[in-house]
Amino acid sequence: MKSTRGLWTAAAILAVLSILSGLGVSRARATDEEEMAIKTRAAEIESTLDDVYGARAASNEYWLRLKEASNAAQILKNAENVVKTEPPKATEELYKEYYRNGNRSNYQSVRFRLESRIIQLTLAEKIEGKGRFVDALNAELDRFCDLKSWVLPAHDRDAQIYDGKAMYSDLGSTLAGANVAIAVNLLEDKLDPQIVEKAKREVERRVLEPYERAVKKQYDGMWWVRTTNNWNAVCHAGTTIAALNIVESKARRAFFIAGAEYFSEHFFFKGFTEDGYCSEGMGYWNYGFGNYIYLGAAIRFATHGQVDMFRFPKVHAVLDFAPNLEIDQGNYAVFADCSANAGPNSHYVGYLSRLKDYGYKEFEARAFGKNFHPNDLVETTTIGYDEPVVFREETDEPQKYAPPVRTEFKDAGVVICRPGKDAKGRFFAIALKGGSNNEMHNHNDVGSYSLLLGDKSDATAHDRYISRDPGGETYTARTFSSRRYEGELLNSYGHPVPKIAGKLQSPGAQCRGIVVSKSFEDAEDDITFDITSAYPEATTLAKALRTFQFRRAHGDDPGFVTISDAVSFKENEKGSVESAIITFEEEIEIAETNDGGLTLKLAGAVVRVAAKDAAGAPLKLVAEKTTVGENDESVKTKPTRVALRIAEDVHEATIIQRFDVQ
Numbered sequence: 001m002k003s004t005r006g007l008w009t010a011a012a013i014l015a016v017l018s019i020l021s022g023l024g025v026s027r028a029r030a031t032d033e034e035e036m037a038i039k040t041r042a043a044e045i046e047s048t049l050d051d052v053y054g055a056r057a058a059s060n061e062y063w064l065r066l067k068e069a070s071n072a073a074q075i076l077k078n079a080e081n082v083v084k085t086e087p088p089k090a091t092e093e094l095y096k097e098y099y100r101n102g103n104r105s106n107y108q109s110v111r112f113r114l115e116s117r118i119i120q121l122t123l124a125e126k127i128e129g130k131g132r133f134v135d136a137l138n139a140e141l142d143r144f145c146d147l148k149s150w151v152l153p154a155h156d157r158d159a160q161i162y163d164g165k166a167m168y169s170d171l172g173s174t175l176a177g178a179n180v181a182i183a184v185n186l187l188e189d190k191l192d193p194q195i196v197e198k199a200k201r202e203v204e205r206r207v208l209e210p211y212e213r214a215v216k217k218q219y220d221g222m223w224w225v226r227t228t229n230n231w232n233a234v235c236h237a238g239t240t241i242a243a244l245n246i247v248e249s250k251a252r253r254a255f256f257i258a259g260a261e262y263f264s265e266h267f268f269f270k271g272f273t274e275d276g277y278c279s280e281g282m283g284y285w286n287y288g289f290g291n292y293i294y295l296g297a298a299i300r301f302a303t304h305g306q307v308d309m310f311r312f313p314k315v316h317a318v319l320d321f322a323p324n325l326e327i328d329q330g331n332y333a334v335f336a337d338c339s340a341n342a343g344p345n346s347h348y349v350g351y352l353s354r355l356k357d358y359g360y361k362e363f364e365a366r367a368f369g370k371n372f373h374p375n376d377l378v379e380t381t382t383i384g385y386d387e388p389v390v391f392r393e394e395t396d397e398p399q400k401y402a403p404p405v406r407t408e409f410k411d412a413g414v415v416i417c418r419p420g421k422d423a424k425g426r427f428f429a430i431a432l433k434g435g436s437n438n439e440m441h442n443h444n445d446v447g448s449y450s451l452l453l454g455d456k457s458d459a460t461a462h463d464r465y466i467s468r469d470p471g472g473e474t475y476t477a478r479t480f481s482s483r484r485y486e487g488e489l490l491n492s493y494g495h496p497v498p499k500i501a502g503k504l505q506s507p508g509a510q511c512r513g514i515v516v517s518k519s520f521e522d523a524e525d526d527i528t529f530d531i532t533s534a535y536p537e538a539t540t541l542a543k544a545l546r547t548f549q550f551r552r553a554h555g556d557d558p559g560f561v562t563i564s565d566a567v568s569f570k571e572n573e574k575g576s577v578e579s580a581i582i583t584f585e586e587e588i589e590i591a592e593t594n595d596g597g598l599t600l601k602l603a604g605a606v607v608r609v610a611a612k613d614a615a616g617a618p619l620k621l622v623a624e625k626t627t628v629g630e631n632d633e634s635v636k637t638k639p640t641r642v643a644l645r646i647a648e649d650v651h652e653a654t655i656i657q658r659f660d661v662q
Contacts, residue, residue, distance in 0.1 A: 283338025434513025
C-alpha cells in the first residue's frame with residue numbers, strides 16, 4: 001500500500017471542540033435543511049445507478065489488462081506470503097496501550113497489516129482467478145470481522161467502541177469498511193456465503209448505519225461529517241465506497257452519494273483558502289484530497305459521469321496547490337504535520353489533470369498508461385476503473401512540470417521563490433510563510449521557512465537544505481491534546497523563527513504574520529512580515545518584523561538570501577533576542593568575527609550573521625547548538641537548532657543573516 005494510504009491520523013482536539021461547539025440550536029435547524037437537501041438530491045441521483053453495482057461492475061478486460069501489469073507477479077508473491085504466514089494478533093492489551101502510555105503506533109501497525117492481508121489476497125485472486133487464495137481470504141475476513149473495534153484506539157473515546165458501549169466511525173473504520181466491501185463485492189461468487197453475509201453485516205453496523213444516524217442529527221461521535229479537514233474527505237470516501245459495494249437498494253446508494261456530495265461542497269472545501277492552499281500540509285493534501293479524488297472517481301463510475309464531484313469552483317485551485325508547493329527540483333515545502341520528504345502523489349495530480357485537462361503532463365505520464373499498476377483495492381477500483389483516462393494513449397513526450405519563478409498563496413501568506421529560468425549553476429530557492437498559529441495540524445511557525453541550495457549544472461548533485469521547517473512528529477496521545485505544544489517539532493523551538501524575551505511563539509488565531517511590505521521583481525523578491533502578535537502579550541515586546549530578501553540566481557550568479565529580524569521593546573524595557581537555524585546537516589562550522597558577528601558554514605553555504613542596535617552599532621552575538629526533541633521519542637529524526645543570540649538584553653536591535661554560496 002502507498003505510504004499516503006497508511007497515514008492515519010487524529011484531527012486536532014481544538015478543531016473537534018470547535019465543531020462540536022457549533023452544533024447548537026442553529027445547527028439543529030440547519031440539519032433539517034441538510035437532510036431535505038440530501039433527500040431531494042438522492043432522488044435525482046437514483047436514476048443514474050445500475051442494478052449491477054460496485055467493483056464487480058468493471059469490465060473483464062480491465063482485470064485482464066491488470067494481469068499484464070508490471071507488478072502482477074509481485075502481487076501474487078505477496079498473497080502467497082500472506083497464506084504462508086500467521087497473522088499478527090490484535091490483542092486487547094495492545095489496543096489499550098494507547099490509554100496507558102499514549103502509544104498509538106504499535107496497535108495501528110498490527111491493525112493495518114491485518115487489513116493489508118485482505119487487500120493482497122483480494123487483488124491476487126481477482127488477477128489470477130484460480131481460487132487458490134479464497135480459503136485464506138475467507139479466514140482473513142472472518143478474523144477481521146471479529147475484531148472488537150475497527151476504529152483506531154486514538155479515536156475511540158475511553159475504549160467505548162472496543163468495550164461495546166458505543167458505535168461510530170473514524171478514518172480507520174471507514175476505509176477498512178471500503179476494503180472489506182470491495183473484497184466481498186468482487187469475489188462474492190467464490191467466498192463462503194456466511195462470510196460474505198457476516199462481512200456485509202459488520203460494514204453496515206460499523207460504517208453505514210452510524211453515518212445514516214449522523215445525517216439524521218444523531219451525531220454519536222460522528223463530528224467528521226461536518227468538519228472542514230481531511231477527515232471529511234477520507235471518511236466520506238470510505239463510507240460511500242463501502243455503500244456502493246454492498247448496498248443493493250439504488251435509493252440507499254443514492255443517499256450516500258448525495259450525502260458525500262453535500263458535505264464535501266459545504267464543508268470540506270471550506271478547509272482550503274480561495275487560492276487552494278492546504279494548511280494541513282502536503283502529507284494531508286495527499287491523504288485528504290487524495291481520498292476525495294477516489295471518492296469522486298467512484299461516484300463518477302457509479303453514475304456514468306452524471307455526478308461530477310470535481311465541478312466545484314475550488315477543485316482546480318486545490319489541485320494546483322500540490323505541484324506548486326515545489327521549492328525546486330522535486331523538493332517540496334512541508335509546513336505543518338507531515339514527513340520532511342513529503343511530495344504530491346502523482347496518481348492524484350495526474351488523474352485530475354488528465355480528466356480535466358489541467359496540463360500536468362509529467363504527473364500524468366508518471367502515474368498512468370503502462371505505469372499504472374494495482375497495489376491498493378480502493379485506488380484500483382476507483383481511479384483505476386476510469387479506463388479512458390488511466391489507459392489513454394499519449395503520443396507526445398511529456399514535459400517536466402516547471403513551476404514559475406515565484407508562487408504566492410496570498411490567502412495563507414506563503415511565498416515560494418525560485419531561481420531564474422536562465423540559472424546555470426548553484427542557486428538558492430526558498431519557501432516562507434506568514435500564516436497563523438491556528439491552522440489545521442498547526443505548528444507555531446509564523447515566519448518559518450525552508451531554504452534550499454541546489455545546482456542546475458550537475459544532474460547528480462544533491463540538493464541540500466541549509467535551514468528548514470523540519471516537518472511533524474510521530475503521533476502520540478500528547479500530539480492532539482492540550483499538551484500539543486510541548487513537542488519541540490510543533491512549538492516554535494523547532495522552527496527557524498525568533499525567540500524573543502526568552503519566549504516561544506503562542507498558539508491561536510491572533511498569532512499571525514501580517515505582510516507589511518512586499519516587492520516582487522525579476523531579479524529580487526522582498527517581503528516583510530509583522531510577527532509581533534505571534535509572541536505572548538505578557539512580554540514587553542513592542543514590535544517584531546521579519547524581512548526576507550531573495551536575490552534570484554541568474555546565469556552563473558547564484559544570488560543570495562538575507563533574513564532580518566528587527567525587534568524593539570516597549571519604552572524603557574529590554575529583552576533577549578535570538579534568531580535560529582534549523583538543520584539536519586551534521587557538519588556545522590561556527591566562527592566568531594572581529595566585529596562580534598558570526599560565520600557559519602553548512603550544506604555548501606556560508607552564513608554571515610551580524611547584529612546592530614538602533615544606531616547601527618554592532619552588537620556581539622553568541623551561537624548555541626542544541627538538539628530538537630533530544631529526549632522525545634516522538635521525534636525520530638532530530639534536527640539541530642543553532643541559536644543566534646545577541647549576547648546582552650537590548651531595547652531595539654536587528655539580527656541579519658546573509659546566506660551565500662561557499
